Amino acid sequence: MEAMLTESGWKGMRDFYASGTTRTYQFRKLQLERLKVAIKENEEAISAALFQDLRKSKEEAYTTEIGFMYAEISHALKHLRQWMQPTTVKTPVVLFPSSSKIIPASLGVVLIIAPWNYPFQLMMAPLVGAIAGGNCAVLKPSELTPHTSAIISKIIQETFDPNFIKVIEGDGAQVVPGLMNNYRFDNVFFTGSIAVGKEINKLAAPQLVPVTLELGGKSPCIVDADADLAVAAKRITWGKFTNAGQTCVAPDYVLVHKDRKAELVKHMQQAIHNFYGSNPQQSSDYGRIVNERRWITLTDFLQQGKIIEGGKTDKEDLYISPTLIENVSLDQPIMKEEIFGPLLPVLSFQHHDEALQIIKQNPNPLSLYYFGNKKENQVKFLDEVSFGGGCINNTLVHLANAELPFGGVGNSGVGSYHGKFSFDTFTRPKSVLETATWIDPSVKYPPYKGKLKFLKWFFK
Ligand code: NAD
16 A cells, blocks of 8 residues: 655656557557456455445445446446547638647646545546556555445556556545646545545645545425325335435435425435334345444434434434435534435425525535426426436436436535546646648738738628
């Protein structure tokens, strides 16, 4: 394990990038294939690490972390050659005889910083973009999920040239400032909290390092008067309690039409029982809170309303049962901070504007979910709320489509990734205009006297 990047380690990466090796199609393709094989060979170990760190079931680990990576790598492999092609664009006549193209240029050496909640996938998915983009990468996994951090480090060391990809482990507050102050990365891709995202921005500013920030926020879930409640309840319950609510795009709270609240709650209680049994602590499909500090914050939230389902806790086991809570006040932390745990406040509204006002208390959520079938109502919420991405009549799954950019806006982040959008994030459009030399009209050169009439005609 490496806890710091040495001068010689950095120089090795810079030289490797400068050699041009990482920028060829063959190299990028081969490295993506090797990553896929390495994940396959280590599938058991990755799954075991995720169980140790977050008590994720094998099935959940496979769908949300491992299988997700196969899909992302396969998609990149399928399209890489095409993504790398320059795009020819039109050239105005005034620039005759010229042609213009946009080349997707690699960035250089990038830094990718991951959080603990999907500690494997949120490290590896950006890496796919970095490799596809022809870059070298330094990876900094979360120290709060040490088993996953260790298996990431092992896979990278066994699979890649250390001048191409390196893992630096350790406490982010110590390690990251050291990395960003001592070395100038060509992009920093950060996934994590808003507070640390701001720190990353500050660290990046002095050297004008571009950043991609994938942050969090309070993602609302609106259930309108005409929603199919049985389906909505299952999809909301699944989206909220997967990974014990520790999902950046989990519905943070529900806003349900007041006439449908009681019925929705009944359906959600039923869904919780169907998914996790009468005692979710015994369910192999239900996760745990990452650490004691987070467990304490979440159990404090429990005091801030009336529990209508769940509310069971066990500190030793870092367990909090799937919980529905009502009568929360908009001024309390539970409605001001991202919950990021298995507590779902259920609020009601009568008119859409009331719901919108509540949502706008926490501007720019990462996601928004709307349940209801009337087009004009869907459009109202899609149009009036500034949010990263979301679903109509579903939760979470927008991030599973590689054709959709995944990212936030304002407080929830800067930039996006997945599929081609990862490639775009880890390259930059380099503009090139080429002019033929067989003709070189003198009108554009001084002396200009007497040419104004012609120039005016040309630019009209
Ligand atoms: P965090 O911000 O505490 O940590 C993220 C990473 O930053 C870790 O690798 C950590 O070591 C490092 N870090 C911590 N303190 C630092 C500092 N002072 N300076 C530099 N680096 C530092 O986030 P977390 O608790 O690991 O993750 C939870 C947050 O991440 C939630 O807010 C969640 O919404 C968000 N998140 C967002 C997405 C997304 O895709 N938008 C995905 C997952 C999680």
